[in-house]
Amino acid sequence: MTAPRPYALLAEVTYRCPLHCPYCSNPTRLRSDRELTTDEWGRVIREAAGLGVLQIGFSGGEPLTRRDLAELVHGARQARLYTNLITSGVGLDENRAHELRDAGLDSVQLSFQSDHVDLADEIAGAHAHQRKLDAAAIIRAAGISLSLNFVIHRRNIDRLPQIIELTETLSAGRVELANVQFYGWAFLNRAALLPTREQVARAREVATSAKRRLAGKIDIFYVLPDYYETRPKPCLNGWGQRYLTVNPIGDVLPCPTASSAIPDLRFENVRERRLDWIWRESESFNRFRGTEWMPEPCRSCPQKEIDFGGCRCQAALLTGNAANTDPVCTLSPNRASVDAVLDDLNQSSSSSHDWTFRVNPKEDSRRTDIAIEHAQFQ
Amino acid sequence: MIPDHAQPRLAGGVRLEIDGTTGKAVLLFPEGILELNETAQEIVTRCDGHTLNEIVLGLAQEYDVDLEMLAADVRETLADLERRKLVEFA
Numbered sequence: 001m002t003a004p005r006p007y008a009l010l011a012e013v014t015y016r017c018p019l020h021c022p023y024c025s026n027p028t029r030l031r032s033d034r035e036l037t038t039d040e041w042g043r044v045i046r047e048a049a050g051l052g053v054l055q056i057g058f059s060g061g062e063p064l065t066r067r068d069l070a071e072l073v074h075g076a077r078q079a080r081l082y083t084n085l086i087t088s089g090v091g092l093d094e095n096r097a098h099e100l101r102d103a104g105l106d107s108v109q110l111s112f113q114s115d116h117v118d119l120a121d122e123i124a125g126a127h128a129h130q131r132k133l134d135a136a137a138i139i140r141a142a143g144i145s146l147s148l149n150f151v152i153h154r155r156n157i158d159r160l161p162q163i164i165e166l167t168e169t170l171s172a173g174r175v176e177l178a179n180v181q182f183y184g185w186a187f188l189n190r191a192a193l194l195p196t197r198e199q200v201a202r203a204r205e206v207a208t209s210a211k212r213r214l215a216g217k218i219d220i221f222y223v224l225p226d227y228y229e230t231r232p233k234p235c236l237n238g239w240g241q242r243y244l245t246v247n248p249i250g251d252v253l254p255c256p257t258a259s260s261a262i263p264d265l266r267f268e269n270v271r272e273r274r275l276d277w278i279w280r281e282s283e284s285f286n287r288f289r290g291t292e293w294m295p296e297p298c299r300s301c302p303q304k305e306i307d308f309g310g311c312r313c314q315a316a317l318l319t320g321n322a323a324n325t326d327p328v329c330t331l332s333p334n335r336a337s338v339d340a341v342l343d344d345l346n347q348s349s350s351s352s353h354d355w356t357f358r359v360n361p362k363e364d365s366r367r368t369d370i371a372i373e374h375a376q377f378q
Numbered sequence: 379m380i381p382d383h384a385q386p387r388l389a390g391g392v393r394l395e396i397d398g399t400t401g402k403a404v405l406l407f408p409e410g411i412l413e414l415n416e417t418a419q420e421i422v423t424r425c426d427g428h429t430l431n432e433i434v435l436g437l438a439q440e441y442d443v444d445l446e447m448l449a450a451d452v453r454e455t456l457a458d459l460e461r462r463k464l465v466e467f468a
Contacts (some may be wrong), residue, residue, distance in 0.1 A: 003400050007411060052399040054395070054398075054406060055406060055409075055411065056398060080395055080398070082393055082407075084409075106393060109408065145390045145391020145392075145408060173390070174408055216461070219463065247460075288427060375430075
């Protein structure tokens with residue numbers, strides 16, 4: 001089918017991160033290719049704007065570990081893009097915030113692990129919570145629009161009321177309460193992260209009433225725990241329709257988790273191809289574009305233009321075939337693969353599981369520490 | 379009802395741009411894009427310190443429509459943008 005125009009580019013500028021969250025969606029195994037340079041990112045950004053992209057999200061890893069971040073933001077503003085920084089806040093001091101604002105940064109999405117320092121630091125695997133609180137104040141003082149992001153899972157879902165309170169305290173205009181989605185490290189740690197059915201039901205009530213109470217004050221986006229749903233999420237609003245991701249080593253992905261979840265797709269690299277060719281012509285972007293690729297029950301389903309068959313990565317991870325219907329759908333012949341996971345948790349008496357913390361790419365971990373120290377003391 | 383002397387401004391983190399692909403005006407904000415029609419564009423362009431009354435009078439010079447109807451349209455558009463938290467009033 002003909003390619004539509006994309007609206008948003010997710011620029012994963014590094015995999016390095018001072019945090020070790022067990023739900024990180026980054027790949028659990030990384031290729032050791034070097035990160036794209038400042039000039040290479042500059043070209044990617046201009047090519048994306050040429051394709052029709054209007055928004056860029058700088059993400060990672062922790063994008064602040066890149067010393068050239070302000071330069072990349074400046075380049076994006078010159079291309080007239082709306083610039084978002086998606087960050088842990090660690091490494092953001094006043095100087096850095098001003099540097100980014102002056103480069104034209106429009107908005108910051110600051111991640112938190114929980115409302116309370118002990119649990120938050122335990123989840124992050126780092127003493128990060130206080131630095132995030134400081135970062136929130138610095139962002140607001142710099143006059144940059146602030147949103148908060150929380151990943152919700154079994155260990156923090158019961159604290160949703162307190163988490164929403166923290167959002168009010170920090171005067172954020174927008175908060176994402178995103179139930180963990182199982183890709184990357186989160187897939188590996190699923191048994192420890194999946195909330196129980198009762199927890200999910202309570203959280204839904206808390207989120208619904210907070211939405212009502214804070215309407216007009218804080219925009220609350222509650223991302224549903226899709227394993228407990230009966231229909232799949234409209235992942236990406238369809239494959240290769242609106243979004244593209246460029247990862248730290250230059251691979252161009254229809255979805256940030258596709259490179260690890262769908263190993264049989266070959267992804268193109270910006271070092272070898274122009275972005276517009278990759279978006280329009282490449283096999284990876286065209287494989288699941290539109291509805292032609294769909295198997296039954298999607299092919300004849302009246303919902304197929306609503307949920308687009310769900311998530312290709314989830315189909316690949318749970319059924320071994322990315323072209324299957326997302327098994328979250330109760331019409332999928334593979335729904336049993338999701339129910340088995342839910343039953344395991346909800347019918348067993350013990351729900352305690354250890355998790356594995358995310359580790360950094362080996363050759364880069366020393367460099368991360370230095371960059372963060374430098375940012376902290378400059 | 380929004381008073382005549384209210385001064386609408388784009389909310390923090392909201393930017394007005396022209397979409398190079400369609401040539402249409404868009405509001406850009408965190409995780410969102412709103413395409414504006416011509417009237418909304420004319421209104422939003424004037425959200426820079428002008429009062430609501432001044433915006434209505436300014437538009438009246440360009441469009442040959444009943445002033446009261448125009449004022450009602452402007453109010454409705456601004457109220458909608460305020461609900462979406464894209465416009466604030468000083």
